[in-house]
Amino acid sequence: MRYLPLGIIGVTLAATAYAEVVREVATEGELVAAIQGAAPGTTIVVASGEYEGGLFFTELHGTPTEFLGTPALPIRIMGADTGNPPIFRGGTNGMQLSNISHVVLQDLHFTGATGNGLNIDDGGTFDSPSHHVTLRRITVTDAGPEGNRDGIKLSGVQDFLVEDCVIEHWGDAGQGVDMVGCHRGRIMGCEIRHRADVHAAGIQAKGGSRDIVIRGNVIEGTARGINIGGSTGLAFFRPEPQGYEAKDIVVEGNVFIRNHAPIAFVGVEGAVVRYNTLYRPGRWAIRILQEMREDGFVPSRNGVFTDNIVVFRSAEWAHGGVNIGPETASETFTFARNVWFCEDDADNSVPTLPTDETDGLVGVDPLLRDPAGGDFSIPPESPALGRGHTGLPG
Numbered sequence: 001m002r003y004l005p006l007g008i009i010g011v012t013l014a015a016t017a018y019a020e021v022v023r024e025v026a027t028e029g030e031l032v033a034a035i036q037g038a039a040p041g042t043t044i045v046v047a048s049g050e051y052e053g054g055l056f057f058t059e060l061h062g063t064p065t066e067f068l069g070t071p072a073l074p075i076r077i078m079g080a081d082t083g084n085p086p087i088f089r090g091g092t093n094g095m096q097l098s099n100i101s102h103v104v105l106q107d108l109h110f111t112g113a114t115g116n117g118l119n120i121d122d123g124g125t126f127d128s129p130s131h132h133v134t135l136r137r138i139t140v141t142d143a144g145p146e147g148n149r150d151g152i153k154l155s156g157v158q159d160f161l162v163e164d165c166v167i168e169h170w171g172d173a174g175q176g177v178d179m180v181g182c183h184r185g186r187i188m189g190c191e192i193r194h195r196a197d198v199h200a201a202g203i204q205a206k207g208g209s210r211d212i213v214i215r216g217n218v219i220e221g222t223a224r225g226i227n228i229g230g231s232t233g234l235a236f237f238r239p240e241p242q243g244y245e246a247k248d249i250v251v252e253g254n255v256f257i258r259n260h261a262p263i264a265f266v267g268v269e270g271a272v273v274r275y276n277t278l279y280r281p282g283r284w285a286i287r288i289l290q291e292m293r294e295d296g297f298v299p300s301r302n303g304v305f306t307d308n309i310v311v312f313r314s315a316e317w318a319h320g321g322v323n324i325g326p327e328t329a330s331e332t333f334t335f336a337r338n339v340w341f342c343e344d345d346a347d348n349s350v351p352t353l354p355t356d357e358t359d360g361l362v363g364v365d366p367l368l369r370d371p372a373g374g375d376f377s378i379p380p381e382s383p384a385l386g387r388g389h390t391g392l393p394g
Contacts, residue, residue, distance in 0.1 A: 018063065018073050024080070028052055035060070041073035046108070048084040053113055054091025058123060062102030064132060072102065074132075079107030082137065087111060093153075094140070098123035099130060106136035110143070117143040117170065122156030126181070126239045131158040135165060144171030150178040151192070155207075156238045160185040167191070172198035176222070180207035181238020186215065193220045202259070206230030206266075208237040210247045216389075218255045224287070225259035226251055228273075229266035229300065231291035243296050244269035251276065253392035255376050258282060261323070263305070265333075267292045270302040275392040277376045278310045279368070283318045285310045285351070288333065289325040301329035306336040309366050309378075309388035314345045320352025330354035339366050339384045361387075 018040040025031045026047040032055070034044045040063040062074035079085035085107045088094045094110030096119040097103065110117040117140030122129045140151040149171025152162065160182070167176040167190065176192035179185070182205065192202045202219035204227040205212050219225045229245035245267035252274050256262035260282035263273050266289045278285055290300050312321065321340075324330045335357035341364060342349040349363040366384035369375040377390045385391070 020073065035077065038075045040075065040102070043076040043078065045078060045080045046086045048079065048081050048086055050087045050089055052090060053088040053094040053110060055088070055095045056093075056098075057096075058098040058100075060097060060100040060103050062132075064102055074102040074104050074134075076104040076106070077108070078104070082107050085109045085137075085139065090114075093117070093119040094143070095119070096121070097130070099125065099128070100133060101130060102132045104134040104136065105138060106134070109139040109141070111141045113143045114149070115143070116150045116153040117141075117167070118151070119153045120155075120157055121153070122238070126156060129156040129158045129181075129183075129238065131160070133157055133160040135160075135162045137163075138165045140165070140167045140170070142169050144174060145169065147171045148173045150174040151176045153178050154182050154185075155180045156182070157185070158183045162187045163189055165190045168193045170194065170200065172200060175201045175204040175227070176219075177203045179205045179209045179212065180232065180236055182209045182212065184211045186213045187217065188213075188215045190217045192217060192222070194222045199223050201225070201227040201264075203227070204230055205249055206245045207232040208239075208242050208244070208246075209249070212246075212248075213250045213252070214254065215250070215392075216253045218257065219259060219262070220257040221259065223260045224264045225256045225262035226254075227264045227266060228271045229264070229268045229291075231266070234294065241294075241296070243298050245292055246271065250274075253389045255279070255389050256281070261285070261287045263287070264289060265300050265303045266290070267297060268300045268303060269298050272304040272306075273308065274304070274306045275387065275389060276308045277368075277388040278308060279371055279376055280316060281310070281312055281321070282316055284323045285312070285321045287323040287325070288328050288330045288354070289323075290327040293327065299327055299329040301332040303333045305333065305338065307338065307387045307391060309339040309341075309368075309384055310351075311341050311343055311366065311368060311371075314342055314348050317342065317348075320350075322352055322354070324354055335360065337361075337387060339364065339387055341365055
């Protein structure tokens with residue numbers, strides 16, 4: 001879908017009518033006025049300090065590069081000091097943006113929201129998603145703290161980037177980053193931390209989400225590290241139910257630390273999990289589940305799990321390390337070249353997989369450099385060279 005809201009003549013006029021403008025703000029009133037008056041090309045620079053959360057804005061639209069070769073003119077809202085970002089404290093949502101396009105948020109900190117830390121959505125208009133949204137160096141802390149409350153909530157967002165963000169502690173049944181009906185997005189270089197004793201997930205893609213790449217993140221202490229799929233009410237699928245919770249999701253180059261189950265395939269139609277390092281899963285390395293059982297939905301199928309390093313301990317490991325629920329098509333999953341190592345009992349390293357693995361490495365120490373110190377890389381002499389998060393090509 002192309003997002004050209006005006007005809008060709010209108011596009012030409014709109015593209016030439018705007019210019020880059022920088023507005024510096026230091027109070028909540030100045031910030032609200034600047035955002036409400038923002039046009040394509042406006043950069044709002046927010047001074048360090050504390051601001052009241054609970055902000056809501058709608059219909060913010062920059063312009064894309066497709067406008068007859070003119071420069072992109074996004075709307076930017078950014079902290080003045082990367083090392084000391086402005087703090088938005090409290091509110092139901094720290095900030096909510098609805099029906100937006102070509103918007104960049106960076107170097108902002110949201111804390112203490114009773115709902116979601118940062119909420120971006122389509123305003124409930126499923127045929128007109130928010131799109132071309134960049135979240136860079138956003139920090140979210142202590143959202144919730146109870147119930148289905150998320151650090152960053154994305155509903156009906158397309159062509160997006162979440163990069164170098166830090167998310168710590170959110171609702172005990174929520175997600176660090178939750179995507180419902182999102183398409184063509186990337187989540188990269190983020191740090192996501194919670195407590196494994198709650199039901200929260202680090203990252204979730206459900207409700208018809210498709211074509212998402214989750215790369216190079218650190219996810220620690222969640223129940224499900226990445227929930228590929230999930231369970232969504234039929235009314236919330238975007239644009240409408242397509243017979244799967246998630247499709248064509250790629251999870252690569254990530255580090256998972258002490259998550260109850262780092263990877264869960266749930267109502268998936270195709271997903272690739274490759275070149276990740278899974279350290280000390282609390283019970284399973286992988287879950288293959290089917291939570292959506294409405295007519296017309298495919299069983300969880302066609303997952304790929306390759307070139308990962310899985311290091312676990314016997315007392316924390318359910319036998320075999322893989323949980324397969326009913327009504328799934330686990331026989332369609334592919335496993336290849338993974339490393340499986342029980343660090344306190346190498347003879348107990350054999351996983352129980354639903355299909356035969358190709359060229360797996362079982363019971364051999366990958367020689368992680370210093371897990372206690374947070375270094376999960378491997379030295380050149382490791383038998384696992386080329387696998388795990390440091391083995392990701394490119």
